[in-house]
Amino acid sequence: MTCGSVDDGKSTLIGRLLFDTKTILADTLTQISNTSKKRGMEAVDLSLLTDGLQAEREQGITIDVAYRYFSTGTRKYIIADAPGHEQYTRNMVTAASTANLAIILIDARRGVLTQTRRHSYLAHLVGIQHIVVAVNKMDLVNYDQVVYDKICADYLAFATEIGLAQARDIRFIPMSALVGDMLVDRLENMPWYTGETLLDMLEKAPAAHTEGHEEFRFPVQFVCRPHASADADLHDFRGFMGRIESGIIKVGDAVTVLPNGYQSKIKAIQLGDAQLTSAQTEQSVTLLLEDEIDTSRGDIIVKTGSAIESVKQIDAFVCWLSETPMSTARTYVIRHTTRESKAKVGAIQYKVDVNTLEELATTDLKMNDIARITFKLAQPLMVDSYSLNRATGAFIIIDESTNNTVGAGMIV
Amino acid sequence: MTTTKQPLSHLDWLESEAIYILREVAGQCSNPVLLFSGGKDSLCILRLAEKAFRPGRFPFPLMHIDTGHNYQEVIDFRDQRATELGERLIVRSVEDSMKRGTVVLKTPDESRNKHQSVTLLEAIEEFGFDCCIGGARRDEEKARAKERIMSFRDEFGQWDPKNQRPELWSLYNARSHKGENIRAFPISNWTEMDVWQYIEREDLALPSIYFSHQRDVVMRSGSIVPVNVPLVNGEITNPVKAGEEIINMQVRFRTVGDISCTAPVISNADTVSKIVLETATSTITERGATRLDDQTSDASMEQRKKEGYF
Numbered sequence: 001m002t003c004g005s006v007d008d009g010k011s012t013l014i015g016r017l018l019f020d021t022k023t024i025l026a027d028t029l030t031q032i033s034n035t036s037k038k039r040g041m042e043a044v045d046l047s048l049l050t051d052g053l054q055a056e057r058e059q060g061i062t063i064d065v066a067y068r069y070f071s072t073g074t075r076k077y078i079i080a081d082a083p084g085h086e087q088y089t090r091n092m093v094t095a096a097s098t099a100n101l102a103i104i105l106i107d108a109r110r111g112v113l114t115q116t117r118r119h120s121y122l123a124h125l126v127g128i129q130h131i132v133v134a135v136n137k138m139d140l141v142n143y144d145q146v147v148y149d150k151i152c153a154d155y156l157a158f159a160t161e162i163g164l165a166q167a168r169d170i171r172f173i174p175m176s177a178l179v180g181d182m183l184v185d186r187l188e189n190m191p192w193y194t195g196e197t198l199l200d201m202l203e204k205a206p207a208a209h210t211e212g213h214e215e216f217r218f219p220v221q222f223v224c225r226p227h228a229s230a231d232a233d234l235h236d237f238r239g240f241m242g243r244i245e246s247g248i249i250k251v252g253d254a255v256t257v258l259p260n261g262y263q264s265k266i267k268a269i270q271l272g273d274a275q276l277t278s279a280q281t282e283q284s285v286t287l288l289l290e291d292e293i294d295t296s297r298g299d300i301i302v303k304t305g306s307a308i309e310s311v312k313q314i315d316a317f318v319c320w321l322s323e324t325p326m327s328t329a330r331t332y333v334i335r336h337t338t339r340e341s342k343a344k345v346g347a348i349q350y351k352v353d354v355n356t357l358e359e360l361a362t363t364d365l366k367m368n369d370i371a372r373i374t375f376k377l378a379q380p381l382m383v384d385s386y387s388l389n390r391a392t393g394a395f396i397i398i399d400e401s402t403n404n405t406v407g408a409g410m411i412v
Numbered sequence: 413m414t415t416t417k418q419p420l421s422h423l424d425w426l427e428s429e430a431i432y433i434l435r436e437v438a439g440q441c442s443n444p445v446l447l448f449s450g451g452k453d454s455l456c457i458l459r460l461a462e463k464a465f466r467p468g469r470f471p472f473p474l475m476h477i478d479t480g481h482n483y484q485e486v487i488d489f490r491d492q493r494a495t496e497l498g499e500r501l502i503v504r505s506v507e508d509s510m511k512r513g514t515v516v517l518k519t520p521d522e523s524r525n526k527h528q529s530v531t532l533l534e535a536i537e538e539f540g541f542d543c544c545i546g547g548a549r550r551d552e553e554k555a556r557a558k559e560r561i562m563s564f565r566d567e568f569g570q571w572d573p574k575n576q577r578p579e580l581w582s583l584y585n586a587r588s589h590k591g592e593n594i595r596a597f598p599i600s601n602w603t604e605m606d607v608w609q610y611i612e613r614e615d616l617a618l619p620s621i622y623f624s625h626q627r628d629v630v631m632r633s634g635s636i637v638p639v640n641v642p643l644v645n646g647e648i649t650n651p652v653k654a655g656e657e658i659i660n661m662q663v664r665f666r667t668v669g670d671i672s673c674t675a676p677v678i679s680n681a682d683t684v685s686k687i688v689l690e691t692a693t694s695t696i697t698e699r700g701a702t703r704l705d706d707q708t709s710d711a712s713m714e715q716r717k718k719e720g721y722f
Contacts, residue, residue: 064573066557067550069603076422078601090578097580207419221435226468234467241464243432243582272463282420284431284464297439321578335583338439396583403587405577 001080001095001128003119004105009136013105013177014068014081020184021199023070065095075203089122089354089368090321093408096126097394101205103132103198108141108174112154117162118354120155124164125317125370125410127390130205131159131170134198139176143189148174162357169205173198215384216247216255217308217392218301219337224286239270239286240295242338245391247303249287250278254304257295258382263304264289298339300382300392308392310380313346315412317386318365318373322399322406326365332406336381336395343397346374372412386410423610427460430598432582433561434464437543437596438471440586444543444596447532448474448501450482450490450619451668453547456607457598458493459614472545473500477531479524479670480507480643486668487644489619504535523672533569536593543586543594551603561600567591604666608691612684624664624682630656635675636663643671 004010017023068079082088082095096102102123106116123131133155141147152172159165174193175182181189184199196204224239249255253266268288269276279285287301295301302308314334320326326345334343351362351371365371386393397407420428434457437444446461448454461470474494478487494501506524509515514534515527536544550556560576562584577585586594599607611618629636630652639652649671652658663676664687681687 064558064576067601068557069551069601071603071605076603076606094578094580098582221432222439222465222471224465224468231467237467239468241435243428272466280418282425282428284428284435335585337583338436390581394581394583396580396585398585398587403585403589403592405579405585408578408580 001082001092001099001101001123002103002105003082003092003123004103004115004136008105008107009177010081010105013103013134013136013183014079016177016180016183017079017199018068018070020180021070021072065091072199072203075207077202089118089370090319090408092119092122093126093319094321096123096128097408099126099128100207101130101132101202102128103134106133106135106151106155108135108137108147108151111151112158114355116155117158117357120159120164121162121352121354121357124162124168127386127410129168131164131168132198132201133170133172135172135174136177138174138181138190139179143174143176145174145190145192148172148193171195171201173201214247215306215308215389216249216253216301216303217245217384217389218242218249218287219245219339219392220295220297220299220301221338223296236292237288238292239288240301241284241286242301243284244279244281245337246281246389248278248280249303251276255289255301256304256306257293258300258302258308259310259380260294260299262291262293262295264291264293266290298337300337300339302382308382308384310382312377312380313374314377314381314383314395314409315372315374316395316409317352317412318371318397318407318409320365320367320369320371320407322404323367324399324406325367326407328363331400333398333400334375334377334381334395334409335398336383337392339379339381340398341377341379341381343375343377346376348373373409375409383411385412423606423613426599426602426606427463427610429582429601430457430460431464433584433596433598434461434545436562436584437545437586437594438465440584441543441588441594443539443541444472444545445475445502445539445541446470446472446545447547448476448490448494449547449668450476450486450493451547452607452611452618452622453549453599455493455616455618456602456610456614457545457547458497459610459616460598462497470497470499473502475502475504475535475544477528477535478503478505478507479528480505480645481524481649481671482644483619483621483668483671484642484644485621486619489617493617502535502539504531504538506531509534521672523670525670525673528670529569536569541593542588543596545596545598547599548595548597549602549604549607550600559597559600561597562586563595563597564588565593565595567593569593571595605688605691608684608688612688618684619668621665621668621676622687624662624679626660627663627676628658629661629663629676630658632656636661636678637675638671641671 002010066081070077080095080099082092104119135148135151173182174190181187182197186197219242220240221242224241226234226237251266256263267290269279270286328345331342331344334341348362349372350359351369353360384392393411395409396405399406506515506527509531515530548556560579564577565571588594628639630639639650641649643649662680664679665676667674681690
């Protein structure tokens with residue numbers, strides 16, 4: 001994901017990445033060059049590639065997260081482009097939730113700003129493993145290494161203060177998105193920088209599925225029981241369908257189905273027509289068990305002996321997403337993995353000022369606020385801490401009257 | 413047996429995500445439907461649905477909104493595929509909406525493509541569908557880049573870009589009240605290239621017009637336009653206009669849709685692997701050269717989506 005405001009050259013950076021990797025095709029270029037001319041601009045404005053909607057164009061702002069695609073031959077990338085302004089904290093959290101690398105843009109003339117701190121805190125909170133701090137607009141500070149070094153030192157001091165530097169992989173890069181220096185190509189402006197170009201960093205960063213929690217977690221999405229089938233062999237078929245959110249499973253492994261606690265063994269693992277002997281994180285498969293167990297959507301299959309907490313109260317950081325403030329009197333629905341429970345707010349412990357990172361006492365929660373909250377649950381949820389497992393540590397809050405997604409939570 | 417994790421290939425990752433989305437639709441919605449046109453994207457989704465739900469039946473029927481102006485080859489292929497799968501196919505036609513008076517063409521030769529929205533909404537109401545699964549991709553067009561995986565439509569079928577549910581992690585929210593509707597897009601994160609690579613890997617059969625063939629065309633405002641196309645009902649559509657010269661060209665289609673607004677490209681690619689190669693070296697986007705309906709204005713797709721277009 002990319003974090004920054006229009007002023008930092010974020011749209012230009014994305015435009016550059018797409019342009020230099022030859023993702024922008026001739027007709028798109030013609031289209032944006034016509035639009036540039038129509039608006040009286042002299043050069044082609046690469047940022048036009050990333051402002052999509054009519055409403056946004058009319059207001060000259062980005063309202064929503066946009067997804068862009070490019071490929072280098074060795075890897076495919078999805079860029080989540082999130083507007084960086086404070087009032088769009090919810091969009092940043094949304095974009096960060098599926099990202100495994102964040103590019104944080106700093107304007108070389110302005111250094112580490114409040115918004116840099118905000119973006120870094122949010123990337124940290126949402127658990128992005130890899131941070132690339134891109135010091136952009138080096139062309140406007142004469143490609144001066146002293147300026148760059150000072151910004152890096154300032155950033156590192158701040159990142160250490162909030163615990164980001166200790167927990168994550170942070171890299172720095174000087175660049176000029178406008179002239180295209182150090183993104184894909186290395187020009188001759190900064191001979192003092194011998195590190196990798198941005199694209200090299202992206203190419204070498206580990207992909208999400210090679211990292212993280214190793215405990216096997218399989219939330220059941222759907223149960224397949226084709227008992228009415230003409231094929232007599234299928235009369236007793238009972239397949240538990242879902243995606244492996246973490247870990248590895250093999251045929252023969254002993255498993256426990258929660259919340260009921262039934263135990264069995266893996267009889268077969270299927271993916272389409274293929275019979276697998278094992279399967280791993282991020283694979284969508286069908287599991288067959290040795291024993292007939294009554295299991296339905298919302299249950300979770302884990303390895304027997306694996307510690308997962310079944311809880312009726314959760315303590316979490318919540319980002320409020322809705323224009324309607326949170327009500328402590330109301331009952332909401334929490335969706336966690338494939339399971340839902342009604343929930344009520346227990347207590348709001350504090351709200352975080354995303355600019356100063358101060359913890360403030362509060363009684364209410366408005367859009368873009370982040371707070372630490374406890375919820376009381378009507379049904380037990382099987383949870384891990386978000387820092388251990390994003391899939392079993394995350395939840396969304398739904399307002400049943402509108403069915404809107406009004407909050408996002410990360411279990412402490 | 414290996415216990416060290418290898419990263420999934422990008423196609424495996426995309427496949428797994430799409431299966432997950434299809435199963436979420438099945439788990440969360442009470443009466444979903446899969447929109448199936450016979451086009452390449454929807455053929456990928458059929459394969460994904462097989463992987464998601466077999467040996468069971470699909471937990472939804474298939475439905476095609478037919479403008480009456482589709483290529484015969486595609487319609488035949490659509491019917492054949494539904495039969496092979498043993499799944500139920502519903503066809504609703506724009507011509508029926510015209511007979512009911514709910515679709516009124518400005519001129520007899522006006523493209524019926526945008527009028528599919530009316531017929532789709534009528535069919536949603538007729539069957540009480542709470543979710544339509546479709547093959548739209550975010551890379552197709554810029555109004556789609558901000559589309560959700562589960563996209564909310566109000567009771568008029570309208571897409572309000574300013575009022576979409578935030579979508580975090582893979583915790584999709586497909587809830588709706590009666591009369592409202594969710595559009596679910598399992599291959600949102602696929603590019604045209606991914607689709608072709610998947611077709612190649614899974615060895616999927618396609619309607620013949622995707623492959624290079626001889627066709628009578630004219631050049632009309634810079635686009636290649638097929639002319640004198642026979643329709644399923646025996647009529648001939650897209651007649652040659654005065655002063656136009658018919659050229660017999662070696663072409664293929666990159667997208668298949670309503671005849672009035674889908675143009676072919678010049679190509680010799682007669683196999684999927686040749687198409688993969690051609691896609692990799694193409695300098696024109698998929699819709700750029702071939703979708704006459706998107707070129708009307710910068711915002712034409714966005715406008716159609718707001719009106720309930722798929």
